Every structure is written in C-alpha cells, then in structure tokens.
Amino acid sequence: MKNYIFLFTFLLVAAFCTAQDADKVIGVVINSADDTPLESVNIVNLNQVIGTSTNSKGEFKISAKANDTLHFSYLGFKSIKVRVTNDWLKFGSSKIELTELALALEEVVVNQLKLTGYLEVDVMQVPEVNKNYRYSISGLPSTGYEAGKPTAVTKILGSIFNPADFLYRMFGKKPNELRKLKKMKQDDEIRNLLASRFDREMLTVLLQVDRVDLDEIVSQCNYSKGFIQTANDLQILDAISECYEEYKLLSRGRSKRL
Known part of the structure; x- marks a missing residue:
C-alpha cells in the first residue's frame, strides 16, 4: 500500500x-x-x-x-x-x-580652435552648448516638460489648448501597444535591458513603430533634441509613458469642459 x-x-x-x-x-x-x-x-x-x-x-x-x-x-x-x-x-x-554584423566606424573630424587672444573673437568660435529646460504645468503630477528655450512656451501652450492631433494618431490607434507600455515598466528584466541600450531597437519592436516615429513622439511631447540624442531606451520609455498619461489627463479635462 x-x-x-x-x-x-x-x-x-x-x-x-x-x-x-x-x-x-x-x-x-x-x-x-x-x-x-x-x-x-x-x-x-x-x-x-x-x-x-x-x-x-x-x-x-x-x-x-x-x-x-x-x-x-x-x-x-x-x-x-x-x-x-x-x-x-x-x-x-x-x-x-x-549572425555577426560587419561594423564600420564613422569618420571623426576634430576641429582645432585657433585662439586670437581677443575674448570677443575667441568666444564666437566656441560651439554653442544646447541648454534644455523643464517646465512644470499646474495640475499635472509629473515634473513637467523638457524643451529648448526658444519654443518651450509655445509648445506647452499648444499641448494644452490644441487637439494634440499627432499624439492622438500615435496613441489612440495603437491601444495594444500602449498597454505594453505598462507591462514594460512593470517588468524589471525589461527595464534592466532597456537601461543598457541606446539603439531604440527593442522599443520600436515592442511598440510596433518606426525609429523616426518614435523620435517624433518624444519630440511632440516637448522633450528636447538633446534629451532624445543622449537618453537611453529606458528613459525614452519613461518619457513616452509620462507623456501619454498627461495626454489622457488633458483629454479628460477637455471632455469635461465640452
């Protein structure tokens, strides 16, 4: 037994x-x-x-x-x-x-500055540093928008008072991909993988968008060109997720006013 x-x-x-x-x-x-x-x-x-x-x-x-x-x-x-x-x-x-890829290094050109000794002349030769600013919007839970100084105010006002057509086209027609945003943020392994990557490949595959469209989404969310160029894939993911949450909040606000 x-x-x-x-x-x-x-x-x-x-x-x-x-x-x-x-x-x-x-x-x-x-x-x-x-x-x-x-x-x-x-x-x-x-x-x-x-x-x-x-x-x-x-x-x-x-x-x-x-x-x-x-x-x-x-x-x-x-x-x-x-x-x-x-x-x-x-x-x-x-x-x-x-299969291994054949990688070719791009040519790097180094420009030497020739100083004259005159401060006014030498300062003009120094490349301009791209300064980015973040602006907060009252009523929104996030830290706000990052943008270049010349167009920051107009972009923010546009995102509030305009229909946000581009965000609607990208977010509204891809509900399945948007649901993936939350899953991607919740999976520690995914976040660790994205934090070490800068090629946007995994993001484009998961969200089913082209690289150009991905950069355009972040740009339309008022993130600066400098941020887009230097951010890792995890930072881009968080930026898109934050932007979408703010977009939904603004959309609900418009619906109530209507």
Whole structure:
C-alpha cells in the first residue's frame, strides 16, 4: 500500500512540475560562425512583454505559449525573431543561431580652435552648448516638460489648448501597444535591458513603430533634441509613458469642459 501511495505522489509531483514548465521554452544561443555560446543575449517575448538574458553557457528560459514571438538581440549581431511552436514547447531545448554584423566606424573630424587672444573673437568660435529646460504645468503630477528655450512656451501652450492631433494618431490607434507600455515598466528584466541600450531597437519592436516615429513622439511631447540624442531606451520609455498619461489627463479635462 505504501508503495502505491509513494508512486501516486511521485506521479502527481512530476505532473505538477511538467505543468509548471509547459508554458516555458528553453534553448541556447550560439554564434553561427563558430558555434560558441553567447552570454547576455537580450530575449524578449513580444506578446507577453517579458524579457530575460542568456547565461554564461548561452542558455535561457522564458515564459511563452505557442505562436508567441521571441526577439533575440545582441550587440554586434543581427537581431532575429523566432516563433514559438508546439514542438518546441513539447520536446524541450532549441538552438538559436545569431549572425555577426560587419561594423564600420564613422569618420571623426576634430576641429582645432585657433585662439586670437581677443575674448570677443575667441568666444564666437566656441560651439554653442544646447541648454534644455523643464517646465512644470499646474495640475499635472509629473515634473513637467523638457524643451529648448526658444519654443518651450509655445509648445506647452499648444499641448494644452490644441487637439494634440499627432499624439492622438500615435496613441489612440495603437491601444495594444500602449498597454505594453505598462507591462514594460512593470517588468524589471525589461527595464534592466532597456537601461543598457541606446539603439531604440527593442522599443520600436515592442511598440510596433518606426525609429523616426518614435523620435517624433518624444519630440511632440516637448522633450528636447538633446534629451532624445543622449537618453537611453529606458528613459525614452519613461518619457513616452509620462507623456501619454498627461495626454489622457488633458483629454479628460477637455471632455469635461465640452
């Protein structure tokens, strides 16, 4: 009798463990050129908006369901998307190959300043430093808008009193992508991945927008050109999320007045 109880318990535990891993896929990422494992490859489930990275052996495990799409990216290698299949979920580990990119360094031109000794003349040769300012709007919970000094006031007034057509076109027609914003902000692994990136690739893939449109969104949200050029992907994500929350608040305010 004890043997039957032990066997039943063993089968029950095995079934439970199998069920726990039924929604996960495992694999190893390698360099297609020499089959060496790649460590710290960024992996994101685009459907569930969760992420992970490979370990020192190139191995990974991530939650996924059949037909989910996994995005693999690694510095110096071509990014790829892989569809999760029932066979992958059922039979275990899969080998993912990444192809190395040929990178070319851009030419850097150094201009030497020739000082004359006359302060008025020499000051004119010094490149102008781009100064950015943040402006707060009464009634909004955030720290406000960042913008260049010449057009900051007009942009802020426009964002309040105009219909914000561009934001509506970008935000209003992509509710699924906007829901991903919240998931991206909640997933620590995603945030850690974005904090170390400056290429905007993961953001464009997750939000399903082009790089040009992504920069335009941040620009229309009154963030300066300097911020857009220097911010990491996590800062851009937070900027878009903050802008959208303010846009919704302003839209509700207009609806009540109407």
